[in-house]
Amino acid sequence: MSENEHVAGSDNDDSTFARVQIDDPYIDLEKVIEEESRKLESIEIHVGKEFKSPDEAYGFYNLYALVKGIDNIIENIWQREGDEDMRTMNEEASLWSKFPLELDARQVYTRKVFSVFKELLKDSCLGIVKEIERDKLYEVEIKNNPDFKHWVPVSYLVKVDKEAELYSCNCKGFEFDGLLCPHAMKVMWIHGIQHLPSHYILKRWCRDANANVKRPMNERSKDAGNSLALQMFRATTLKAQFSQLVDLASKDAQSFNLVEGKLSELINKLEPLQLEDMSKKPECRTSNEEPVMVMIVDEEEDVPENSVVNSVVLRDPPISRCKGRKKRPLRWKPAVEKAPIKGRTCSYCGIMAKHNIRTCPKKLEDQERGKKEVQMDDEEMDDEEEDDEEDYE
Secondary structure, X not given: OOOOOOOOOOOOOOOOOOOOOXXXXXXXXXXXXXXXXXXXXXXXXXXXXOOOOHHHHHHHHHHHHHHHXXXXXXXXXXXXXXXXXXXXXXXXXXXXXXXXXXXXXXXXXXXXXXXXXXXXXXXXXXXXXXXXXXXXXXXXXXXXXXXXXXXXXXXXXXXXXXXXXXXXXXXXXXXXXXXXXXXXXXXXHHOOOOOOOHHHOOHHHEOOOOOOOOOOOOOHHHOOOOOHHHHHHHHHHHHHHHHHHHHHHOOOHHXXXXXXXXXXXXXXXXXXXXXXXXXXXXXXXXXXXXXXXXXXXXXXXXXXXXXXXXXXXXXXXXXXXXXXXXXXXXXXOOOOOOOOXXXXXXXXXXXXXXXXXXXXXXXXXXXXXXXXXXXXXXXXXHHHHHHHHHHHX
């Protein structure tokens, strides 16, 4: 598009293909018609379609440019995502310092998680430690954080077990986020621990989180037979092995070429076998046959092959991140901040209970009592009227 002198700049100037309004009598009509025809021809060449009139060409080109722009935006998004994955696997993230703790984190964490860990490490350098009990209990307070204007320093207690390299902070940062909190990092630095303990590295934040997946039902997948359950077991085992194979083969060109050649040979050998099996298979079941039963099992559950006839065994789907904003954990509140539950007071009897004025038992009793009193008064009035009539007679 940029090489065509008539189409170039159409994205920025909407008037490039606007129809010429002939108001000046001195305009050369032949040149105008020639220019219009050249523009129409350039659009037809660029789009690959013939048009009956310039108006049809201009309308189609505007729609074409819109669709082309949307495609470019989507392609750019996919390209950025692919580049980010490639940088995570092959490039090193920038370091804030030369601390061995940060170097270890860069080797194991993804780029996004490492950026969060780097900010926590910065906060740990602003901490002030007060020893309460030697090698067992410390109080850490973060002060003078330049990222917040109204920073209120809060102190937290860190319990230490030096033999097991356990550092438990009551801020519960590791329990909520899966990363060491700055208070624990500060105490670790004081104790001379310069490397990240393995029990503080969660698998889900690592680069190889999806590699080397445990192969479930590996032994069962080797059994003879062609049942649907065995096919599912074999597919699960092969997927786990291929996940590990992809992780290893993508490291260098030699490994990639070796794996690609072997896979091509396997595909060429398996395709004739699959064609033979398809020719031997019976026809599909008719609508009169019973429908296929579905049975859901766990990974560790052993399902006998002959237990369910014509059954499909389904496993749980892979865990994936849900779309939308993440749910933030609520701040832990002490007992003092927890507001007491207000009781409900009945507006009729004035007693704190679970009923209201409509369901108040006292009101119901009063209503029943009032009905009885009214009934008694009516009976007395009837008796008096009867007595008066007798006296009159």
